[in-house]
Amino acid sequence: MSKPYNNKAWFFILPVFACVAFSAILPLMTVVNYSVQDIISPTKSVFVGLEWFRQTMRDSELHDALLRQVIFSLCVLLLQIPLGVALALAMPSKGWKSSAALVILSMPLLIPWNVVGTIWQIFGRADIGLGGHTLSALGVAYNYTASPIDAWLTVLLMDVWHWTPLVALLGFAGLRSIPDAYYQAAQIDGAGRWAVFRYIQLPKMRGVLTIAVLLRFMDSFMIYTEPFVVTGGGPGNSTTFLSQYLTQKAVGQFDLGPAAAFSLIYFLIILLFCFVLYSWMQSAGSGSKSAVETPP
Amino acid sequence: MARIEFQGVGHAYSAHPAQPSDYALQPMNMVWEDGGAYALLGPSGCGKSTLLNIISGLLSPSHGQVLFDGKAMNHILPRDRNIAQVFQFPVLYDTMSVFDNLAFPLRNRKVGEKEVRHRVHEIAEMLGMTGQLRQRAAGMPADAKQKISLGRGLVRKDVGAILFDEPLTVIDPHLKWQLRHQLKQIHQQLRLTLIYVTHDQTEALTFADEVVVMTDGKIVQQGGPDALFARPGHTFVGYFIGSPGMNFFPITLAVDDAVEISGQRLAVGAATMAALRAANGKLCLGIRPEFVALAEPGAPGALLADITAVQYLGVCTLLTGAIAGLPVKAKVDSGIRVSAGRHWLRLVRPETIFFCNDERILL
Helix, strand or coil, rough: CCCCCCCCCCHHHHHHHHHHHHHHHHHHHHHHHHHEEEEEEEEEEEEEEEEEEEEHHCHHHHHHHHHHHHHHHHHHHHHHHHHHHHHHHHHHCCHHHHHHHHHHHHHHHHHCHHHHHHHHHHHHCCCHHHHHHHHHHHHCCCCCCCCHHHHHHHHHHHHHHHHHHHHHHHHHHHCCCCHHHHHHHHHHCCCCHHHHHHHHHHHCCHHHHHHHHHHHHHHHCCHHHHHHHCCCCCCCCCCCCCHHHHHHHHHHHCCCCHHHHHHHHHHHHHHHHHHHHHHHHHHHHCCCCCCCCCCC | CCEEEEEEEECCCCCCCCHHHHHCCCCCEEEECCCCEEEEEEECCCCCCHHHHHHHHCCCCEEEEEEEEEEEEECCHHCCCCCECCCCCCCCCCCCEEEHHHHHHHCCCCCCHHHHHHHHHHHHHHHHHHHHHHCHHHHHHHHHHHHHHHHHHHHCCCCCCEECCCCCCCCHHHHHHHHHHHHHHHHHHCCCEEEECCCHHHHHHCCEEEEEEEEEEEEEEEECCCHHHCCCCEEEHHHHHHCCCCCCEEEEEEECEEECCCCEEECCCCHHHHHHHHHHCCEEECHHHHHHEEECCCCCCEECCCCCCCCCCCCEEEEEEEECCCEEEEEECCCCCCCEEEEEECCCCCCCCCEEECCECCC
């Protein structure tokens, strides 16, 4: 086997490279540049080395925001992935009912994020909101502007409402790609509903679920708009997540250096989590560690 | 062990079938004897798989009764019928080892782990897979996967029949022979009823004692490989079995003991003539290319043909051409050198086969 080598092919990659350079690499490098300097005025800056990184790592407010963020993302994954899979399994697979279910399910995905925030902000209000009013009429002391727990529940519920359909759609696509013969063989093998799910449907959905987990993790870890609209990060700091904290720093206080250092750390955390999740999902279910029978 | 019987079994996907074309499977009576090796042969979409799924219970027939050893099975679930089925594309439980795959049907039926181990090793030995039991099933080659699929069927003690739905489609040609041989050995060892669906005539003829030829949702002929070759019961069988298929010539009856093919006379016996006269509808003569030979110019019973193509096929030479506009193919000895052009051909077979206009054999 001999492959033809033609270095001219590199020229075809140049436009893509240029686009990526302008859209991703240059901005990222600007951030790297800011993170090691103290910007005093647009014309004056001082090199400070890793000072901003040290300061950021010691920032206790940031630690709190990071902890909240990790808990939030974990809750999102633990709620949305099983719920999405359950929805995908429950959806009708053929005919107009299937199409109708798909359309209804995708509705929340089509709503702009700040509108989603506004919808829930109003929905939760005790005076005019359907949800908030119903709850107080039932005698539940619900107030997301005063109680941190209520605020958390509202933000979580909103995210579940907004994004579970994505997991369900991905899962549905995964389920539809399973050939009928698998279900037929399972019938003949006497497999029950659970065994069909565990040994056919779940392994065949692994690919799309990996994507779903990564997407949901990244999105929830970077969540900004919706909680900002609903709770503004409050009460207190109880729903202030990482991006909101970062925005406060960069735009509110104009601390460009520390904000840049923070951005880079933020970016690395997301990268690390995604890598861990991805490798874990790739090895899980591939059976490399599964128990194998020993011959008698 | 099972003797499978169809009593008026047919299947239509629509609720109210009105005409024959509404049926995926025409209502039929059929018996699959216990321990027999049957091949179901027919083109894609002729109802073979429908028939197979009715036997295994994956499909409930809209008409008729399915009996196993005289017991009505229509409402018995696939898992409770003692049937193993191997599909066209290998079905494996990807996350399991070969052992766990083979053990799966037993574990689903709550068989004790000791018995499971015993049965799985017995079956693995039969399939020649003992050394691979610990491997992951997902990474195996296609032929091993099909063997595992078969093994999952055989591992149950009560299994009475194995159904194959074109199981060799995804297997490399050089492994096909080997695997088919192995399947046949297992059949002989276990004496199970075996039904093998295929659209490949070589596969059907080499595999089965009885070949059942299907087209348009009905069975057109059932018989041994030699009978299908020598006495096709239907024009479809003549056309489908053999490579190339049978030649068919429309004929008209002459006044004396002869038939005419495009104006050329062919003498036939008086008895044949009487039968042909008694038949109604369009008649046609069928003859296999193997029984068409070159003849001396003007010899009695010889027909003049234009040969347009000569293909050397090793043991024989295939001539393609036309007798007065009717396409004809002849297989002649490859020792004879022939070139394209006008040649005289004769129909060697003494008892030439005639078909009537319903395409059934006449004599």
